[in-house]
Amino acid sequence: MNDNKWIYEDYEFDNRIANLMWTVSGDYNENMDSGEKSFISKNVALYHAVTAGGRRKYINWSSVKKYVISRHRAGFNKDILLNLIAMGSDVVVEEKIIAERPGVYDIRKNAYDDILNNYYKMHTDDLLEKVRHAIILKKIGKTPMMDTETRHIANDLVALQKREDTIELLRGIEDIYVKYFPMFVEADGGEINEAGNSKNGNRGDFSDFMLEEMFEDPEEQDIEASIEEISEALMGETQGDLENVNSNKDNRILRVQEEDIEKIYEKVAYYYGNSFLDNNEVRKLQNRVCSGEHGNCRIHMTDGVIRSDSDNEFQQKYVQRHQAKNIDVFRANQKVFKRNINKLKESISRTLVQEEIIDAIPSDAGQLIPNKLWRVGRSSNNKVFVKNIDNNKGSFVVDILIDSSGSQRRNQSRVAIQAYILAQSLTLVGIPNRVLGFSSFLDYTVIKRFRDYESPLSANENIFEYYCSGNNRDGLAIKATCEDLLKRQEDNKILIVLSDGRPNDIKVGKGQANDLTEAYRGRVAISDTAREVRSARQQGIMILGVFTGKEQDLMAEKLIYGKDFAYIKDINRFADMVIKYLKQIITN
Template identity: 30%
Template sequence: MQEQNDEIKRANNIIWNASSDYSFNSKIKAYDKNGKADLYLNYIIGAVHKYYDYSLLEGFFNYLKKDTNCELLKELTWIALENCTYKKAKNERLVLENLRRDYSKKFLDGCNPDLSFDIIDQIKIAHFERALGEKPNTTNLALTILNDLEFDEHMNTKQIISRMKEIIKVYFQYGPRFLSKNILPTSHKDRSIFQVKVKGANSRHNSFFKRPKNELRRAFSWLKSVDQINKYDRKFMQGYYGVSILQEPRIKALEKILCVGNHKNCHVYFTRGDFDVHIKSNISTVKHRGDVLKQREKNNIHYNENFARNNNNILKLTNKIKNVMLINRESSCRAERGKLIVGKIWRSLYLYDNKIFIKNLKNDIRDLTVDIMLDASLSQKNRQEIIATEGYIIAESLTRCQIPVKVYSFCSFHDYTIINLFRDYDEVDKNNRIFNYTASGCNRDGLAIRTALHMMKKLNCRHKMLIVLSDGKPNDMQCIPASGTNPVEYSYSDDMGVNDTALEVRKGLQQNGVYVLGVFTGRNEDLPAAKKIYGRNLVYIKSPKRFADIVGIVLQNKLNNMYE
C-alpha cells in the first residue's frame, strides 16, 4: 500500500512539474504494467493542462460518454493531444525526445501487430512506429485516420475539439461494433487511455478538410465491408487454430441460428486443430503452433507423472458408471411409449403426464451420449495440464462403459468462438487427442454452450448430457449489443456474462432435453459465479485424489435421474 501511495505521489509530482500548476488535480494518471508512475505519459498529461484549456477538454470527454464507443474515441483524442503537445514541449524540454522514443520502444515490445485486428490498436502501433522513424505496416484506413489525428501544434483547444468531432463524424458515427472492442488474447480491460497512445516524430499530415470525396468513400466502404473482414479473420483462424472442418455455407447457416440476441455480430469457427502447411504463416501463428506442441508435451508429462493416481481414478469412475448402467439395464421405467400402465392413465388426463407406459431398459446402454466441453480461455493457462487430465479421465471412463463421447474445447478470439474438436462419438481410440488442449484467447461461455446444445439437438438418442469443465468466469471482448429492450451495449463479463451463460444452461434441459453438468476448474473467488450458472449441477473438486469419487457420485445421481 505504501509503495502504491508513493507511485501516486510521484505521478502527481511529474504532472505538477509539467503543468507548472501545483493546484492541478488530474483525474488521469499513467502507470506501467508494474504499477510504476510513467515519466513520459504523466508529463504529457501535465503539459496538456499547461498548453490547452483543460476545462474545455473535460467537457469534450463528457460529451463522448454519450457514445457507446466512448473509450475508443477518448483514446483517439489522446493520440491527437499527445502529438501536438509533444511538438509544443520538445523545445522547452530537450530530454522529452528521448523519453518519447523510450516509451515507443517499450510499447511496441509489449504488443504483437499480427494479432491486432482492432482499428484502435492498428492506429496506436502505427503511431509508435512513426515515433521511432519507422514506416508503419498496417491497413490504409488506420494510416488515413492516423494522418488526420496528427494535429498541428499551433491549433488551439477549440480547433482541436472541432477537428476531433469531424473525424468522429466521418469515420466512426456509423462504424460497426467490432471497431470498439479489443481482441488481443490478453486482458486489456483495465488499460488506461495513456497506455495506448502516441504518435510519430516524422509524421505526414494530410488535410482532413481537403481530402477528396472518393477517398472518404473508400474509407467508408472499408468500414462497411464486413464480409471482407470475416474472410481475413477466417484466414487468420486457419493459420492460428487450424483449418475449418465446415464449409462456408454451413457456417453461415449455423451463425443465423446461433449468433443472435446477446451474441449478435459474433461468429463460430469449427476446427480439429490441424494445420495446412500450404497456408502462409506469420510469426505469431508459427509461435502459437509451437506453443500447442509444447503444451501437449506438458499435458502428457503431467498425466504420466501421476499415472497411478489417474489410472485409479479411471477405474473408480468406470465402475461407478457401470454400476448405474447395470442397475438400470435390469430395470424398467415409465416412458411415453411401451407397455401401457392402466393405473397411470389418470396422470395423462389430469396431470398432462404422458409417461404412462412401462419401458424395459435392457440393452438401452447406447441410449445415452455425452459431450465434454473444455474451457480453453487464457484464464486457464496455469491449469492446462490439470484440465486436460480431468477431461481425459472422464472421456476414458465413459468410453470403457461403451457410452458415445464427444470432446472439444472452446475459446473466443476477436468476434469468433472457436470449437476445437478432439474426438467424435465413434472415435473410441482418440482420447489421447484431448492432450492437445491449449489455452488462449477469451471465453464466451453462453455462445459456446448454445453451440454445443445445438450440435446435440439432432442426436438420435433418448438421453443426452453435456459436461462443461470451466472456471465459471465468462469474459469476452465482444460486447452484448444494444437492442429494443437493451438500449446500450454491455461488456460480456461479470454479471452480464454469468447471467447469459446461466440462461443457456437452463435452456439445455428445458428446450433441448440435455442435462448440463459443470465441473469447476477455477479459483475459489469465482465459485459463486459458477454456482449461479450451474446451480446444483456443479461439481467442485478440491483434491485430484477425490476426482473420481466426486464426479462419480454426481454422474450416478444424474444418470439415475435420467432413467426415472
C-alpha cells in the same frame, strides 16, 4: 532477452529448455518468460532454464510482483529494480540448486565461460552489466579490476545469498537500490531522502505493498485481457494488421478499422486450424446461434492446427509444446491416473449393468406362475402372477465442454488430464462422448474438437493438445455445442461444462460506430449464459456446471447452473465428481 530474438528456433532444444526448468521447479504449470531465455549460447540457455526453475521453487513471485508494481507506482525505475531482483534472486537460489543437483555445477561453469567471453567482446559501460559480470568473476574465484561502485554493489548483492525469506531478500534489494540509485526516481514518485523514504510519501513503509490488492484492479485486468486477446492469438506473427486497433478499457471494446478486421478474419484458420465445416454449414450454424447478445459474433469449429490442414509451422510447434507439457505431467503419475481410469470405468459399468437387470415382482396380473396356484383360497397372499419391471433408463451420450481461456492457464495440464481420464472411462464403457474446448479471438468463438462421438479410443490422446489463451463467451459456446447434441438419437443427453464462472469477452467495434451495447461481462454475460443453460434444459439436455474458479465467483456459477453444479477446489477431483453426477442420473 531484451530486444534480441530467441535464436534457437529449434523445437527439440526449446522443449529441452522447458523440461529442464520444470524438472528443477517441480511445477509443470509454469512457463519460462521470454526474458529468461539467453541469446548468448546454448550453454547459457540451459543454465538460464536451471535458474528459472530455481526462482520458481525458492522465491515467492507473487510477493515479488506486488513489490515491483508498488515501487514502480512510487517512482522507482523498474528496469534497475528488475535487474537487481534478477541478480539477487540468482545469488539466493544458485547454491541451493547445486546442493540439490550437483550436476548443475558443470552446467553453470560452461555458461559462465560463455557469458564472460561475450562480456569481454562488449566493452560495456553499463553499470548493472558490469555488476552482473563482477558477481560471476567472484563466484569462480577471480579478483577482477573494477571501479569502486561496481565492486560495492556486487559485494552487497552477493551478501544477499544468506537471506532465506523472499521478503527479506526484497528488503535487501530495496536497501541496495536506495543506497546506490537514489536519483533514479521519476519526478511523479518524489525524491528519496536520506532515510530512504519518498519525500512526498508515495513510497510508504517497506511492507505496505503486502497490504495492496495489486491484481484485483479491474481496469488493469481489462487492458491485460485485451492485449492478450490480440498478442496470443497472433503467435509470433507481425501485428501490422492491428495498427488501427484501439481499446476502450472502460467497456472492453476493441475498435478496428473495417478493412483491417477483414484481414484478421482471414487469418483465424491460419492460427487455429481450418474449420471442419464447409462455408455453407458455417453460415447456417451462425444464423441459428449468433443472435441476441451474440448478434455480431462468428463461430469457428476446428480440430486445431495439428490435425487440420494448416501450414502455420510456428503455431503447430506452439501447440506441440503445450501438448508435450501436458503429456509429461501425465506420465509423471501415469500409474495413478491409469488406476483412476480403471476405477471409473468399472464404476460406470457396474451401474449400467445393474440398471439393465429386469426385475420380476409378484402381482395381481401379468404372467401366471403355476406353482403359486395352491395359494388360491388357502392364503391371504393370492398374488400368483409376476410383472417384469424394466430398469433400463435408455442410452446415454455425453458432451464435455472445457473453458480454454487464459484464466484456466493455472490448471491447464490438470484439466487436460482429468478430461482425458473422463473421456477414456466413458469410451471404454461404450458411452458415446465428445470433448470440446472453447475460447475467443476478437468476436470469433473458437471451438476446438479433441474427440468426436464415434472417434476411436486413440483419439482421446488429442485432449493433451489443450492449451489456454484469450477470453470466453460461455453462452455462445454452450448454444453452439447443443446444436449437435440435440441431433443425437440417445435417450439421455448430457452436457458437462468446466469453467471458472466468469464468462468474459470483448466487443469489436468496426470503424467509428458508437452503437455498441454493453460488453460481454458481469451481469450481461452471466444472464446470457444462464439463459442458454435454461433453454438447453427445456429441450431435454441435462447440464452440469463444474466450477474451478475463485470462491468470490461462486454466486455467479449458482445463478448460471442452479442446483446442478459441482464446486471443485481441487481439479484432480474433476473426473470423480462428474462420474458421481452421471451415476445419479443413471440411477434416478
